[in-house]
Amino acid sequence: xxxxxxDAHLKHQSRLELVPGKFIPTLDVRERTGAILETLQRAGGAxxxxxxxxxxxxxxxxxxQDYLDFLSTAWKEWSMAFSPELDGVGFVWPHRNRPARxxxxxxxxxxxxxxxxxxxxxxxxxSATLGAAGAALQAASDLKYFGTRGLVLARPPGHHxxxxxxxGTSYTNHTALAAQTLTAGGARVAILDIDxxxxxxxxxxxxxxxxxxxVSIHTDPAVDYxxxxxxxxxxxxxxxxxxNLNIPVPPGTRWPxxxxxxxxxxxxxxxxxxxxxxxxxxxxxxxxxxxGRIHLQTEDFRLIGREIAALEIPHMFLLExxxxxDVIGECVRNVVAxxx
Ligand SMILES: [Zn+2]
Numbered sequence: 001x002x003x004x005x006x007d008a009h010l011k012h013q014s015r016l017e018l019v020p021g022k023f024i025p026t027l028d029v030r031e032r033t034g035a036i037l038e039t040l041q042r043a044g045g046a047x048x049x050x051x052x053x054x055x056x057x058x059x060x061x062x063x064x065q066d067y068l069d070f071l072s073t074a075w076k077e078w079s080m081a082f083s084p085e086l087d088g089v090g091f092v093w094p095h096r097n098r099p100a101r102x103x104x105x106x107x108x109x110x111x112x113x114x115x116x117x118x119x120x121x122x123x124x125x126x127s128a129t130l131g132a133a134g135a136a137l138q139a140a141s142d143l144k145y146f147g148t149r150g151l152v153l154a155r156p157p158g159h160h161x162x163x164x165x166x167x168g169t170s171y172t173n174h175t176a177l178a179a180q181t182l183t184a185g186g187a188r189v190a191i192l193d194i195d196x197x198x199x200x201x202x203x204x205x206x207x208x209x210x211x212x213x214x215v216s217i218h219t220d221p222a223v224d225y226x227x228x229x230x231x232x233x234x235x236x237x238x239x240x241x242x243x244n245l246n247i248p249v250p251p252g253t254r255w256p257x258x259x260x261x262x263x264x265x266x267x268x269x270x271x272x273x274x275x276x277x278x279x280x281x282x283x284x285x286x287x288x289x290x291x292g293r294i295h296l297q298t299e300d301f302r303l304i305g306r307e308i309a310a311l312e313i314p315h316m317f318l319l320e321x322x323x324x325x326d327v328i329g330e331c332v333r334n335v336v337a338x339x340x
Pocket of ligand 1: 284
């Protein structure tokens with residue numbers, strides 16, 4: 001299998017993230033991709049491809065110019081206004097009962113564009129996210145023009161980034177960029193997001209589109225991150241109505257119930273009959289993951305992989321969440337190579 005990566009992310013590391021009740025060391029550590037790569041290389045057959053970074057121009061097909069301008073200059077502005085010893089993070093978020101308004105102060109703009117306290121502005125987050133986006137672009141291009149089935153070792157994750165907002169340690173949306181790339185020439189594309197948290201970014205980006213189906217299985221947002229999206233009644237609108245499927249499951253869900261959610265996803269995917277499938281491969285639905293609350297076992301990921309393979313749709317995988325360094329390698333390997 002081809003493994004697409006860009007090592008710019010190795011410099012990127014948030015210092016702290018804000019979770020309920022405390023600041024903790026960030027879960028999106030640089031060692032995540034190495035742990036997965038080591039497992040895949042041990043299994044044999046892994047061909048690693050170092051990819052060029054994406055450009056801002058490449059990202060304009062899914063993100064707004066003002067958001068990308070913000071991301072590209074946010075660290076410089078933050079470090080000058082405050083301190084290069086501190087990561088940039090908001091502390092007052094937009095109010096629900098007021099029209100959206102973007103402040104001038106950098107700490108206000110960070111809160112305007114980054115919807116949580118998890119996604120800090122760091123010196124290297126912009127180059128890291130361009131690197132991951134570049135790997136996604138190349139993998140999508142290779143799938144489209146050469147039929148290559150690959151895995152993008154993207155870091156930071158991207159599936160929480162919408163058109164003009166970041167969150168969940170996501171800055172730009174690599175899965176959406178791959179899907180958008182695959183739509184060239186009128187192709188129909190589906191995204192299956194199996195990360196433990198709602199893929200709110202792709203939902204937002206493709207909300208009113210009928211050429212990209214977005215399907216996400218995740219913990220019920222009524223009781224888990226990202227809280228404000230991922231509900232079953234979010235189905236898209238306009239020509240996109242019926243082309244977004246959210247399948248929330250309760251915390252603690254194990255394979256017997258998860259398999260039913262997956263069957264519903266598979267049925268939707270078969271009905272859409274896409275030309276291509278992009279799998280947003282979060283491995284944080286594992287029982288031992290420090291961020292996820294779904295209780296899958298390592299071998300359950302093999303069953304997910306078999307279901308995806310049985311669809312017989314040309315597809316690619318892209319790493320999203322998954323923070324248990326002892327288990328993510330096996331989980332990812334079981335999805336991408338379920339027969340091994
Ligand atoms: Zn997640």
